[in-house]
Amino acid sequence: xxxxxxxxxxxxxxxxxxxxxxxxxxxxxxxxxxxxxxxxxxxxxxxxxxxxxxxxxxxxxxxxxxxxxxxxxxxxxxxxxxxxxxxxxxxxxxxxxxxxxxxxxxxxxxxxxxxxxxxxxxxxxxxxxxxxxxxxxxxxxxxxxxxxxxxxxxxxxxxxxxxxxxxxxxxxxxxxxxxxxxxxxxxxxxxxxxxxxxxxxxxxxxxxxxxxxxxxxxxxxxxxxxxxxxxxxxxxxxxxxxxxxxxxxxxxxxxxxxxxxxxxxxxxxxxxxxxxxxxxxxxxxxxxxxxxxxxxxxxxxxxxxxxxxxxxxxxxxxxxxxxxxxxxxxxxxxxxxxxxxxxxxxxxxxxxxxx
Numbered sequence: 001x002x003x004x005x006x007x008x009x010x011x012x013x014x015x016x017x018x019x020x021x022x023x024x025x026x027x028x029x030x031x032x033x034x035x036x037x038x039x040x041x042x043x044x045x046x047x048x049x050x051x052x053x054x055x056x057x058x059x060x061x062x063x064x065x066x067x068x069x070x071x072x073x074x075x076x077x078x079x080x081x082x083x084x085x086x087x088x089x090x091x092x093x094x095x096x097x098x099x100x101x102x103x104x105x106x107x108x109x110x111x112x113x114x115x116x117x118x119x120x121x122x123x124x125x126x127x128x129x130x131x132x133x134x135x136x137x138x139x140x141x142x143x144x145x146x147x148x149x150x151x152x153x154x155x156x157x158x159x160x161x162x163x164x165x166x167x168x169x170x171x172x173x174x175x176x177x178x179x180x181x182x183x184x185x186x187x188x189x190x191x192x193x194x195x196x197x198x199x200x201x202x203x204x205x206x207x208x209x210x211x212x213x214x215x216x217x218x219x220x221x222x223x224x225x226x227x228x229x230x231x232x233x234x235x236x237x238x239x240x241x242x243x244x245x246x247x248x249x250x251x252x253x254x255x256x257x258x259x260x261x262x263x264x265x266x267x268x269x270x271x272x273x274x275x276x277x278x279x280x281x282x283x284x285x286x287x288x289x290x291x292x293x294x295x296x297x298x299x300x301x302x303x304x305x306x307x308x309x310x311x312x313x314x315x316x317x318x319x320x321x322x323x324x325x326x327x328x329x330x331x332x333x334x335x336x337x338x339x340x341x342x343x344x345x346x347x348x349x350x351x352x353x354x355x
Contacts, residue, residue: 033317033319033347035321035347036319037321038335038338039337040220040222040274040299041273041277041299041337042269042274044222048256050259052227052252055251055254059255063247064250065254066247071254074257075088075216075261079206080205080206084237085208085237086231087233088231088257089229089232090248092215092216096158096190096215099190100124102236103156105125106127106153106154106156107127107128107153108155108158109156109157111143111158111159111160112134113135113165114164114165114166115192115194118158132147134147137294140294141163141168143170151185156189157182157188157190158192159175160192160194162198164194166294166296167335168296170202171201175202179207179212180211188210189212191213193205193214193216194230195221197220197221197267198271198299199298208233208234208235213232214232215231215232216232216233217230218257218260221270222256224253224256227253227256274299274338277338280344281301281336281347284344288351288355290305291304291305291351299338300321300336300337302335305334306332307332309351310322310331310334312354313350313354316354318346320335320336
């Protein structure tokens with residue numbers, strides 16, 4: 001059966017499943033229109049690709065700087081933090097695993113529905129996973145603070161902001177209130193800001209301390225998911241780095257990350273354009289009978305439709321992210337990336353024909 005998602009070891013599930021669908025339906029990958037992975041529709045900045053290309057030819061024969069001094073400085077400047085708080089990682093996912101490992105055992109609270117890697121990271125560190133529904137469709141997926149009522153035995157709380165897959169975002173002040181509550185319980189709040197570049201005013205990256213850590217990803221916003229680059233921001237980077245293998249970031253990703261962090265014009269243009277595209281796509285989805293899109297703050301939207309719709313779209317070569325595996329959702333929910341105007345129009349046409 002065609003499904004709008006692919007599951008990986010450890011009960012993880014993701015979008016970006018084009019190869020699976022291609023083999024299942026015998027459709028060439030290049031013929032698929034993929035809305036399952038949330039990548040900046042503007043694509044990577046040319047300077048980033050140039051830097052990566054130079055590094056491939058000029059740096060591949062050498063080990064990267066073990067301390068990643070230039071990369072840490074560049075990321076620190078981009079995020080407005082001290083370089084001593086920056087731990088470069090092999091994608092944002094590694095930052096989550098490092099946070100779980102550095103939290104010191106105990107339990108991990110996962111606020112559902114949300115990214116499946118949090119539970120996987122906690123299990124990898126032999127933590128007890130506690131899952132609570134904190135966002136409900138009947139409440140427009142607003143955050144329910146009651147999910148934080150009992151934090152006994154909890155060492156780390158994972159908070160995705162903006163949240164994947166629901167798209168809602170907590171304001172900076174509200175996140176800091178959550179952090180204070182978690183800190184008072186003796187736990188660490190790990191804020192996953194993988195999509196915060198699209199709404200930078202909500203970031204708390206500059207507020208890291210012993211009770212507040214932040215994970216960032218450069219792959220979504222700068223459209224370089226194949227290079228795997230992110231970072232963990234924490235108050236004790238040296239201790240956390242002991243949990244990493246040496247050279248976790250390759251020379252090509254390092255060069256791309258330095259160029260991305262120093263590109264002063266790309267961020268503003270992306271925030272403005274993605275907001276415009278997202279608004280247009282939301283209104284187009286809202287205009288289709290049988291669909292209910294939910295407002296989002298990042299480069300994707302959650303939609304409620306008919307059960308099985310994700311599979312029917314896949315057979316047309318249009319991939320969306322089926323949300324059946326997410327606790328608190330169901331097979332009638334799917335997530336769509338915000339892509340360019342033409343691609344978004346093709347999605348709307350395919351949906352119209354299926355409804």
